[in-house]
Amino acid sequence: MKTRPPVQVAVAVLLRADGTVLLADRPAGKPYAGYWEFPGGKIEPAETVAQALARELDEELALQIEHALPWVTYEHDYPHAYVRLHFARIYAWRGQPQPREGQRVGFYAITGPLPAPLLPAALPALAWLRLPEVLQLPRGQLPADAAPVQTRTELHAAAAAGKRFALAGPVASPSDWAQLALLACGTPLPLYAWGELGAADLPRARAAGLHGVVQFY
Numbered sequence: 001m002k003t004r005p006p007v008q009v010a011v012a013v014l015l016r017a018d019g020t021v022l023l024a025d026r027p028a029g030k031p032y033a034g035y036w037e038f039p040g041g042k043i044e045p046a047e048t049v050a051q052a053l054a055r056e057l058d059e060e061l062a063l064q065i066e067h068a069l070p071w072v073t074y075e076h077d078y079p080h081a082y083v084r085l086h087f088a089r090i091y092a093w094r095g096q097p098q099p100r101e102g103q104r105v106g107f108y109a110i111t112g113p114l115p116a117p118l119l120p121a122a123l124p125a126l127a128w129l130r131l132p133e134v135l136q137l138p139r140g141q142l143p144a145d146a147a148p149v150q151t152r153t154e155l156h157a158a159a160a161a162g163k164r165f166a167l168a169g170p171v172a173s174p175s176d177w178a179q180l181a182l183l184a185c186g187t188p189l190p191l192y193a194w195g196e197l198g199a200a201d202l203p204r205a206r207a208a209g210l211h212g213v214v215q216f217y
Helices: 049-061 122-131 151-161 174-184 197-207
Strands: 009-014 020-025 040-043 069-077 081-090 106-109 134-139 146-148 165-171 191-195 211-217
Touching: 009 020, 009 049, 009 122, 020 122, 040 049, 049 081, 069 122, 146 151, 151 165, 165 174, 174 191, 191 197, 197 211
Parallel strands: 009 081, 134 211, 146 165, 165 191, 191 211
Antiparallel strands: 009 040, 020 106, 069 081
């Protein structure tokens, strides 16, 4: 049982069209200095995740983001702090990374060689990024590492059971997307929407905080 209150942290997953993601190492003087991570920082009182990311990315890298899309919320217990990491995917921004704290930065292919050492809490997120956004599944079959969910209780139970991702649906109307957005708020696992969906539904799924969509065949 955790006795320390979690430190709320906003984490930016900046994704380019070529499939690379931005990583930076931690500057000298910080815990885990020299370890590579996704950029971001502590959420200040009264800030939203999107506001914290806009501030942190401007302060750290001179970047102006356009939309921060909620993704996964993950908790990690470090010796120096117990953190709740609010990951958000970002596909559009202005500017080129300019390290303002002396850190090293670079875009890396998710499936290629990555810088080392990596911050422990970055490892699950990198594994999630390797999941396809459009998940092709035979109709009526479910992978062993996935869980069908309808409620937040089921979603958190799936995470506790070590499932890699979860699926929720069916989605057939705007109200279904609204319900999924509520379910995805703070999801501890990548969450997919299922129904008669395909790649054209990805923007709506991302905006709702889902990882992607299931396309049956």
